[in-house]
Amino acid sequence: MKKTIFIIFLAVLTFLVLSGCEDRSDITGIDPILNGKSGNADLTRFVVIGNSLTAGYQSGALYESAQIYSYGNLIAKQVNTKFQMPIISDPGTPGRMEIQSLTASGPVIVNNPNSGSPINLLYPAPYNNLGVPGSLIYDVLFATNANNCASALFANTPNSFFDIVLRNQGATQLTQLQQALAQQPTFVILWTGNNDVLAYATGGGVSPAAPTDATTFSQLFGGIGQQLAQSGAQVIVANIPSVTSIPFLTTVGPALATNPLLVWWQISLSQTASGLPATGLIYMSHEGGTNLGILPYNVGFADSASLRNSTTIVTLRGSAYAQLLGQPTGKYYRDFNLTIPLGVDTTKPFGFHPQNPFPDIFVLDPDEINTAQSTVTNYNNAIQSVASTFNFGLVDVNTLFTNIRQADFTGGYKVDGLTFSTAFITGGLFSLDGVHPTSQGHAIVANEFIKVINAKYNANIPTINVATIPPSLKFTGTAGKLSLYPHVSPEAFDRLFF
Amino acid sequence: MKRLLLVFIVVFSVYSINIFAGGFQQNQHGARAKALGGAFTALANDPSAIYWNGAGLTQLSGTKLMLGTHLLFPASSFRGVAPSKQYSFMESQMFTPTHLFASHNFDNGLAIGLGFTQPYGSGTKWSEDWIGRYITTETKLQTFILMPTIAYELFDGFSLSAAFIYSFANVLIERMIPQSPFEGDAKISLEGDDSFAYGYNFGLLYKPTEWLSIGGSFRSEVEYGFEGTATTTGAAQLIDRFPKGDISANLTTPMNIVGGLAVNVTDELILSADYQWVGWSSYDVLAVDFADENFPDASSPRDYKDSYIVRFGAQYDMLDEFSVLGGIYYDNMPVETERLNPSLPDANRLGFSMGFIARLTENVSVTGAFMYLRGEQTTVTDSKENYFPVTGGFVPFNGTYNSTAKILSMSLQYDF
Numbered sequence: 001m002k003k004t005i006f007i008i009f010l011a012v013l014t015f016l017v018l019s020g021c022e023d024r025s026d027i028t029g030i031d032p033i034l035n036g037k038s039g040n041a042d043l044t045r046f047v048v049i050g051n052s053l054t055a056g057y058q059s060g061a062l063y064e065s066a067q068i069y070s071y072g073n074l075i076a077k078q079v080n081t082k083f084q085m086p087i088i089s090d091p092g093t094p095g096r097m098e099i100q101s102l103t104a105s106g107p108v109i110v111n112n113p114n115s116g117s118p119i120n121l122l123y124p125a126p127y128n129n130l131g132v133p134g135s136l137i138y139d140v141l142f143a144t145n146a147n148n149c150a151s152a153l154f155a156n157t158p159n160s161f162f163d164i165v166l167r168n169q170g171a172t173q174l175t176q177l178q179q180a181l182a183q184q185p186t187f188v189i190l191w192t193g194n195n196d197v198l199a200y201a202t203g204g205g206v207s208p209a210a211p212t213d214a215t216t217f218s219q220l221f222g223g224i225g226q227q228l229a230q231s232g233a234q235v236i237v238a239n240i241p242s243v244t245s246i247p248f249l250t251t252v253g254p255a256l257a258t259n260p261l262l263v264w265w266q267i268s269l270s271q272t273a274s275g276l277p278a279t280g281l282i283y284m285s286h287e288g289g290t291n292l293g294i295l296p297y298n299v300g301f302a303d304s305a306s307l308r309n310s311t312t313i314v315t316l317r318g319s320a321y322a323q324l325l326g327q328p329t330g331k332y333y334r335d336f337n338l339t340i341p342l343g344v345d346t347t348k349p350f351g352f353h354p355q356n357p358f359p360d361i362f363v364l365d366p367d368e369i370n371t372a373q374s375t376v377t378n379y380n381n382a383i384q385s386v387a388s389t390f391n392f393g394l395v396d397v398n399t400l401f402t403n404i405r406q407a408d409f410t411g412g413y414k415v416d417g418l419t420f421s422t423a424f425i426t427g428g429l430f431s432l433d434g435v436h437p438t439s440q441g442h443a444i445v446a447n448e449f450i451k452v453i454n455a456k457y458n459a460n461i462p463t464i465n466v467a468t469i470p471p472s473l474k475f476t477g478t479a480g481k482l483s484l485y486p487h488v489s490p491e492a493f494d495r496l497f498f
Numbered sequence: 499m500k501r502l503l504l505v506f507i508v509v510f511s512v513y514s515i516n517i518f519a520g521g522f523q524q525n526q527h528g529a530r531a532k533a534l535g536g537a538f539t540a541l542a543n544d545p546s547a548i549y550w551n552g553a554g555l556t557q558l559s560g561t562k563l564m565l566g567t568h569l570l571f572p573a574s575s576f577r578g579v580a581p582s583k584q585y586s587f588m589e590s591q592m593f594t595p596t597h598l599f600a601s602h603n604f605d606n607g608l609a610i611g612l613g614f615t616q617p618y619g620s621g622t623k624w625s626e627d628w629i630g631r632y633i634t635t636e637t638k639l640q641t642f643i644l645m646p647t648i649a650y651e652l653f654d655g656f657s658l659s660a661a662f663i664y665s666f667a668n669v670l671i672e673r674m675i676p677q678s679p680f681e682g683d684a685k686i687s688l689e690g691d692d693s694f695a696y697g698y699n700f701g702l703l704y705k706p707t708e709w710l711s712i713g714g715s716f717r718s719e720v721e722y723g724f725e726g727t728a729t730t731t732g733a734a735q736l737i738d739r740f741p742k743g744d745i746s747a748n749l750t751t752p753m754n755i756v757g758g759l760a761v762n763v764t765d766e767l768i769l770s771a772d773y774q775w776v777g778w779s780s781y782d783v784l785a786v787d788f789a790d791e792n793f794p795d796a797s798s799p800r801d802y803k804d805s806y807i808v809r810f811g812a813q814y815d816m817l818d819e820f821s822v823l824g825g826i827y828y829d830n831m832p833v834e835t836e837r838l839n840p841s842l843p844d845a846n847r848l849g850f851s852m853g854f855i856a857r858l859t860e861n862v863s864v865t866g867a868f869m870y871l872r873g874e875q876t877t878v879t880d881s882k883e884n885y886f887p888v889t890g891g892f893v894p895f896n897g898t899y900n901s902t903a904k905i906l907s908m909s910l911q912y913d914f
Binding site: 470475 | 581679680682736884892
């Protein structure tokens with residue numbers, strides 16, 4: 001009897017213990033896995049065509065830890081389709097920008113002295129990501145290597161990214177578009193044209209001296225659209241976001257206007273005393289501006305209010321020289337190996353005297369801003385027209401960016417618990433070059449694409465939780481020095497492609 | 499036999515309606531109590547009575563010493579953050595709450611005891627890159643108590659006890675901080691201790707007849723004032739901005755009120771049951787104050803509510819020198835799901851235990867116990883925990899928790 005009770009007791013307890021161990025992990029099941037398809041959208045052979053934005057270029061370089069967050073790759077992961085990229089190992093080529101220090105008076109940004117190398121060169125087919133940093137709309141149709149791209153032909157600057165991405169050798173020379181079509185794509189994203197106006201804006205309206213002509217743009221975009229339409233692929237195109245609201249152009253001017261070391265009313269008083277027609281920052285101007293009668297060049301004037309409001313823009317590339325304002329210096333001419341122009345006297349206060357004006361190349365004056373903005377509008381009209389002609393999906397990146405920019409003044413753009421702004425560095429949206437999005441910025445863009453795909457093709461691709469994408473601004477390991485402005489070495493932008 | 503069956507029916511019904519319970523509160527204070535699922539208040543017949551019910555000391559003859567330890571292996575998993583169903587597993591750790599009890603009976607109704615044990619002695623650890631790293635990577639709370647106890651048998655079968663609790667404790671809280679918009683995470687580590695906190699206990703034991711005993715126990719709140727330091731490791735460029743320096747935090751462990759019943763069904767079989775009320779509402783907020791005013795004080799609402807634990811135990815004396823024990827207990831989750839947090843993945847918990855008592859010699863006996871604790875799978879859809887704590891944002895930490903624990907216990911008793 002005793003033993004019976006004991007055995008029953010143990011048996012029941014054992015049963016209870018074991019049943020307690022049962023793994024009930026599959027109670028809620030798992031998500032259905034997409035295989036490149038969702039609804040009517042078929043991304044089984046998925047190609048993206050574009051420039052640095054498409055390539056996943058960040059902080060002035062193309063490198064693996066940024067490329068894997070390029071919007072194309074993010075979309076491909078959401079639909080679980082193949083996506084091969086021209087991966088370059090960290091810290092990329094050229095060595096990416098990194099933050100050396102964050103001081104109370106400003107961040108110090110330097111280039112990583114090392115550089116990475118391509119690690120996917122032998123992939124035996126065209127890449128799915130055909131974004132080539134620096135590519136213009138002309139290049140999508142015509143460029144096949146570093147030496148026949150637009151920058152090589154028209155500015156004598158070969159762009160080796162064409163060789164890295166397109167890998168054309170021997171007689172077979174295929175353009176970005178041809179490599180896309182060669183894959184018999186089921187789905188194509190085309191986002192190009194940014195550089196056709198962006199380079200004009202970031203170059204201070206000097207180099208290049210004009211954006212790609214809007215009519216030319218329209219024809220080229222139509223040509224690309226037609227070929228894509230004939231391929232039978234599903235196509236999504238994206239338009240061009242405003243180029244004048246990026247941190248590259250909105251950071252330095254307001255910093256100058258509010259710098260306590262620059263007492264603008266005193267500067268203005270002394271300039272008035274010299275009999276100048278207007279006061280403020282004095283810059284050389286190759287198109288507009290005023291001819292003072294005694295100098296062989298025109299100068300423009302920007303008071304502190306117009307700097308603050310970005311009605312006259314000083315580019316990020318000029319930040320190193322903005323720190324020299326008021327000093328008797330010709331550093332700019334020395335740095336850039338330029339002959340001092342006739343009439344310039346570098347013993348005069350730099351940027352405050354007509355005889356030592358701030359360089360034209362770092363300033364986008366009101367006329368140039370107008371040119372840039374109206375060009376964006378014209379391009380976007382052309383893109384929209386092509387999209388409707390061929391029944392392409394259209395991602396309105398311009399409106400997205402306008403909304404984000406407007407949210408700057410109302411507490412920031414909130415998504416998935418994060419708050420973004422277009423502010424340089426602190427905004428979280430733009431990488432250290434002030435032009436290209438961060439990894440999280442790419443996720444925001446990717447979600448816009450996904451929304452358009454879902455709407456147009458009755459698909460149900462899940463959007464990306466932006467909070468799951470890691471922040472991507474990099475630090476260096478070394479200590480920094482004090483700086484009043486984002487201190488970006490001018491060379492950092494020498495090889496910058498967009 | 500019929501009564502025995504009844505117990506198991508109760509056990510099964512408890513299991514089948516899927517109720518399973520909480521906190522860092524440990525109830526590991528002696529293997530015998532463990533083996534009985536903790537239903538020990540009305541028995542209190544070994545020196546661990548000092549913790550469970552000091553009034554039980556009057557039943558013990560002569561001088562006894564008891565030393566033991568527990569090996570505690572907690573395990574938890576989290577699936578999420580919803581809608582993701584990605585699995586994260588808590589890192590495995592072992593905790594060893596240890597106890598030492600001594601009792602002496604003066605044989606004139608008066609008995610005294612001294613106990614040392616760990617009412618809280620557990621922790622959680624998650625990897626530094628897991629999805630919930632901004633909520634927690636490591637949490638550890640250890641409290642130690644020293645309890646001088648005095649018990650007196652007022653009249654035949656009715657005893658009362660009182661104890662003073664001296665306690666010291668330490669706490670560790672670690673989590674990651676996003677360096678957003680910069681890549682990488684920083685790690686903040688808060689460590690503190692309190693070398694003096696106090697409380698008190700009362701116990702009651704009444705045996706109206708030979709086969710029935712009734713027990714009661716009251717354990718007071720203990721208020722800890724932790725003092726310590728915060729350290730942060732992260733990017734050199736940001737290090738000035740991270741919170742650090744001296745910190746202080748207050749934590750009050752809950753009041754416990756327990757009532758128990760034990761029945762000698764036959765000469766060989768004893769059944770016992772306990773109902774324990776836990777005043778978890780003392781844990782309403784976890785606040786950390788930084789001495790340096792540049793760093794904002796951190797305060798996170800915990801909003802625990804009072805809860806209870808129900809325990810059943812059985813002891814069967816197979817031989818004079820050998821007894822087997824079994825127990826079951828249900829512990830009700832003291833926290834709302836909206837505040838459920840992986841630093842302490844609470845759940846309604848059901849525990850099963852079994853064990854033995856072997857009297858090796860005239861003076862030495864050994865008790866062993868094994869307990870398996872299963873937490874009810876808990877899915878949170880209304881979380882108020884923010885897993886990406888960047889200014890202005892809120893992402894609820896919704897997902898599914900599963901937890902279990904295994905506890906091995908061993909106590910050695912020596913009768914002088």
